[in-house]
Amino acid sequence: MTTISVEMSDARLAARIINMAYRFNCRTHEVHVEPVAGSYAGRFVIAGEPEAMRRLVMAVEKVVRDDRWMDAAAERKAAYG
Amino acid sequence: MSSQHTSGAQIVIDTLVAEGVEVAFGYPGGTIMPVHDAFFSEHRIRHVLVRHEQGAAFAAGGYARTTGKVGVCIATSGPGATNLVTGICDAMMDSVPVVAITGQVRSPLMGTDGFQEADVAAITSTITKRNIVVRDVESIALALHAAFELARGPRPGPVLVDIPTDVLRTKIEARTVGDGNANGRRPKGAAASEAWELDEAAFENAVELICASKRPLVIVGGGARISNAVESYRRFMRLLNAPHTSTINGLGAADPGDPNFLGMCGMHGWKAANKAIGECDLILAMGMRFDDRVTGRTDRFARQAKIIHADIDASEFNKIIPVDVALQGDLDAVLRELIARLSERTLPDFSAWRERVRELHAPLPTDRTEGGMLSATDVLDAFFELAPQNVVVTVDVGQHQMWAAQRARPVHPRHFISSSGLGAMGFGLPAGIGAQLAHPEKPVVAIVGDGGLQMTMNEFATIRRHELPLKVLLIDNRNLGMVRQWQQLFYEKRYSATSLYDNPDFVAIAKAYGIEATAVDDPAQLRPAIEALLRSERPMLLHAKCFPNECVFPMIPAGAAIDEMIDGAPV
Numbered sequence: 040m041t042t043i044s045v046e047m048s049d050a051r052l053a054a055r056i057i058n059m060a061y062r063f064n065c066r067t068h069e070v071h072v073e074p075v076a077g078s079y080a081g082r083f084v085i086a087g088e089p090e091a092m093r094r095l096v097m098a099v100e101k102v103v104r105d106d107r108w109m110d111a112a113a114e115r116k117a118a119y120g
Numbered sequence: 121m122s123s124q125h126t127s128g129a130q131i132v133i134d135t136l137v138a139e140g141v142e143v144a145f146g147y148p149g150g151t152i153m154p155v156h157d158a159f160f161s162e163h164r165i166r167h168v169l170v171r172h173e174q175g176a177a178f179a180a181g182g183y184a185r186t187t188g189k190v191g192v193c194i195a196t197s198g199p200g201a202t203n204l205v206t207g208i209c210d211a212m213m214d215s216v217p218v219v220a221i222t223g224q225v226r227s228p229l230m231g232t233d234g235f236q237e238a239d240v241a242a243i244t245s246t247i248t249k250r251n252i253v254v255r256d257v258e259s260i261a262l263a264l265h266a267a268f269e270l271a272r273g274p275r276p277g278p279v280l281v282d283i284p285t286d287v288l289r290t291k292i293e294a295r296t297v298g299d300g301n302a303n304g305r306r307p308k309g310a311a312a313s314e315a316w317e318l319d320e321a322a323f324e325n326a327v328e329l330i331c332a333s334k335r336p337l338v339i340v341g342g343g344a345r346i347s348n349a350v351e352s353y354r355r356f357m358r359l360l361n362a363p364h365t366s367t368i369n370g371l372g373a374a375d376p377g378d379p380n381f382l383g384m385c386g387m388h389g390w391k392a393a394n395k396a397i398g399e400c401d402l403i404l405a406m407g408m409r410f411d412d413r414v415t416g417r418t419d420r421f422a423r424q425a426k427i428i429h430a431d432i433d434a435s436e437f438n439k440i441i442p443v444d445v446a447l448q449g450d451l452d453a454v455l456r457e458l459i460a461r462l463s464e465r466t467l468p469d470f471s472a473w474r475e476r477v478r479e480l481h482a483p484l485p486t487d488r489t490e491g492g493m494l495s496a497t498d499v500l501d502a503f504f505e506l507a508p509q510n511v512v513v514t515v516d517v518g519q520h521q522m523w524a525a526q527r528a529r530p531v532h533p534r535h536f537i538s539s540s541g542l543g544a545m546g547f548g549l550p551a552g553i554g555a556q557l558a559h560p561e562k563p564v565v566a567i568v569g570d571g572g573l574q575m576t577m578n579e580f581a582t583i584r585r586h587e588l589p590l591k592v593l594l595i596d597n598r599n600l601g602m603v604r605q606w607q608q609l610f611y612e613k614r615y616s617a618t619s620l621y622d623n624p625d626f627v628a629i630a631k632a633y634g635i636e637a638t639a640v641d642d643p644a645q646l647r648p649a650i651e652a653l654l655r656s657e658r659p660m661l662l663h664a665k666c667f668p669n670e671c672v673f674p675m676i677p678a679g680a681a682i683d684e685m686i687d688g689a690p691v
Contacts, residue, residue: 055245094439101435105249109270109279 040068040086043096045103047072047079048110052102056083059098063091128257128288129154132221135264137164141192143183143557144168145176149196150236151223154288156194168557168586171578173200175550177207178539178576180218182514182547182554186534188348190217190271191554197223198236201282202243206544208278209247213541214369215346217276219267220244224253224284244280251280257290274450275433276346316449318457325445326428327461329402333426335473336362337400339385339414342369342540343407343431345533349373349452353406356455357381359462362470363400363477365393367408368540372530376509380474382481386414387676388522391685392480394676397422398683399476405429407451410440411541420681430454484526485673485687493667494641496520496595499650500527500567503593506650511535512555512564516548516572519601522672524567546575549592553582556590563591563654570596570623577626580633583659591653592630592661597668598623605671609689610678630661641665 047053053072060067065087072081087095126134132155136144143166148156159167170176173195180191191211195204201222211218225234241251249270252263260283267279330336338360344353353373357364357380365385366373374381383390385397397403403425408414415421418440429437430447437446447454488495496519504527507513513528514537515521521538530536537555539547552566573594583590604618630637636658640649646664653662674685 049250051241051245058246097435097439101433104435105270108274109250109266 040084041092041096043083043085043099045081045083045099046075047081047103047106048077049106050079052106053079053081053083055102056081056099059102060085060087060095063087063095063098065091065095124294125291126294127154127158127291128260128283129158131257131260132264132283132288133158133162133165135261136192139190139265139268141165141190144192144194145170145179145183145554146194147171147173147176147196147200149200149223151225151285152194152196152200152221152288153223154285155221155223166557168553168582170550170553171581172576173203174207174546175553175576175579175582177204177218177220178210178544178547178550179554179557179579179582180220181207181211181214181216182537182551183558184211184216184218184554185214185345185537185551186512186555187558188217188346188534189558190219190268192219192221194221195223196236197225197240197285198238200236201240202238205243205247206542206546208244208280210539210542210544210547211278212247212249214342214539215276216278217271217273218278219264219271220248220278220280221264222280222282223288224282226286227255227284230284240280240282247278248280249277251282254281254283254287257287257292260287273432316453319448322445322447323457323461326447326458327465329426329428329445330360330404330462331465331468333402334468334470335400335476336360336402336404336470337396337425338362338364338404338406339366339397339408340364340370340373340406341367341408342533343451344370344373347407347432347451349407349455350532352452352455352459354378356459359459360467360470361474363396363474365389365396367411367414368525368538370408370533371525371528371536372533376529376531382477384525385682386411387416388526388672388674390484390526391482391674392477394674394682394685395480396477398424398681399480400425403427405443406455407431409436412440414682415440416676416680416682416684487670487673487688492643494643494646494664496597496664496666496670497523498643499593499595499646499664499666500524502647503565503567503650504528506647506654507565508563508654510562512559512562513537514548514552514555514564514566516566516568517543517545518569518571519597519605519670519672520567520569520595522602523595545572548572549576550579550582552590552592553579553588556588557586560589564589565591565593565653567593567595569601570594570598570620570626571600573626577629580630580635584634588659589657590659591656592659593650593653594626594661594663595666596623596626596663597666597670599668601668601670602672604668608669608671609675626661626663635659635661637661637663639663639665
């Protein structure tokens with residue numbers, strides 16, 4: 040069982056992570072998502088084969104990076120026009 | 121903007137202009153009508169009406185791949201949006217910057233199964249870098265600017281912006297939209313300001329591995345195109361003076377005249393390239409992602425080699441192949457750093473290895489079994505011999521794609537355009553439209569098969585409407601050839617659902633759309649026919665009627681290692 044903790048600006052990422060876990064043939068045991076200071080804290084307890092979990096963690100990191108990047112882009116634009 | 125009030129739709133247009141968009145591919149419909157209404161009096165952006173939304177997405181991809189700029193496609197809600205999906209997925213798989221704008225049903229109707237409602241944000245959540253549903257008119261410009269920025273990079277990809285029609289119709293007090301980012305090739309704004317954290321230890325390790333190597337092999341991928349690293353890559357290869365190969369998306373990164381370049385590697389790659397992967401002691405994977413069509417069996421890929429992997433996207437490291445050194449960063453910057461460091465070292469003499477790789481070279485095997493009939497490979501041999509050096513080629517998907525990739529020696533990766541990761545049939549013709557609009561001064565040829573052409577040949581109308589001088593070379597073997605090849609080789613010749621024996625008269629179809637067209641089936645007439653195609657200044661189709669049984673070789677059978685190629689069908 041692995042716990043993946045992420046900060047998300049877009050709560051939809053939670054669904055994305057659950058879907059990715061399914062795609063990697065992993066099993067999602069627990070999901071906690073709560074708003075924290077304008078973003079969301081997500082905690083996912085997932086079990087799966089070690090290689091599948093390794094790939095899942097990498098895939099999650101990637102979508103979280105894009106999420107942050109997009110958010111940062113919007114913030115910059117709002118701040119500087 | 122000088123008017124006192126402006127609509128959400130007008131803000132869409134103004135934001136696209138601010139982002140430097142010159143052309144948008146679209147198809148109108150109920151919910152996106154406010155945007156097309158704004159296009160009615162718009163002269164800053166060329167709106168290209170396609171004949172199916174999939175054509176818009178593919179054309180935007182072709183435009184983006186050949187320019188490095190963000191391609192834009194526009195569709196209405198529901199079926200319009202869902203028709204974009206394949207093209208969006210194609211852009212995701214090959215890291216192509218595309219912004220898709222879709223209309224959505226009125227905000228109060230969302231979630232009620234309204235007419236032409238589809239939850240396109242959910243549908244595209246896994247095939248976009250991100251998508252956004254814009255809820256109010258004030259947010260349109262911000263959402264679009266952010267979408268462009270994310271689409272551009274660091275690793276490009278598609279972003280979808282879904283806007284309810286009531287938001288598009290809402291008027292607000294006009295204010296300056298802002299100039300955003302010009303539609304430049306490189307990521308700007310955040311990407312440029314993001315300091316590159318050079319991993320000193322990784323570069324040192326890479327240099328040590330290179331200097332200790334006796335048999336290095338470089339594999340270049342689509343990253344060379346994406347990061348505009350062609351010049352640096354060629355400098356790097358001149359310095360290293362070692363054999364190199366490429367993925368299909370990396371074709372054109374190598375200098376076409378470089379004797380060390382082995383051609384494409386992978387499932388239908390050149391023998392020397394694949395054998396070299398098996399024999400090398402070091403692989404430098406430059407902006408490629410170890411696609412399964414490149415690696416074959418991963419546990420037997422490059423068994424003797426250490427791996428240096430350079431990629432902008434850290435999630436690619438160790439995804440498929442375990443790497444010894446990971447160089448994370450923009451490929452151009454990585455290559456320049458390696459050049460600087462290697463220039464201070466005495467590099468090993470790789471002449472014995474180069475000689476060994478020359479021994480591995482073998483010509484492409486032939487599968488021309490029916491004398492007197494036109495062979496697809498003869499058509500493509502002649503085409504690439506006769507085509508001008510600056511030709512931009514878009515290919516569809518299937519046998520002709522692999523035959524073309526084996527033979528093409530493009531001068532730049534933006535000159536050979538293929539749906540490589542997704543392998544989406546129907547891509548070639550609309551991608552050619554995007555490429556030709558991006559490069560009106562260059563010869564652009566879409567090489568397509570008879571299966572793929574029939575998926576999107578309605579776009580002949582788009583070519584005709586805009587008088588695009590796009591050439592179409594149709595390789596017609598009256599079969600879904602690649603599937604048929606697999607049936608022949610691996611399914612006991614049970615040719616299920618692959619015969620296209622009753623193909624239509626493609627010349628008549630093209631002519632019905634107002635496209636000049638001719639057919640060739642006589643090998644003696646082949647070269648004059650191709651010369652006429654290339655000479656034409658108008659859109660033209662050349663229908664090459666080829667014999668149906670030719671297979672693509674070499675080939676790595678499924679489940680085999682990369683150096684276990686077959687040259688022909690087992691007897």
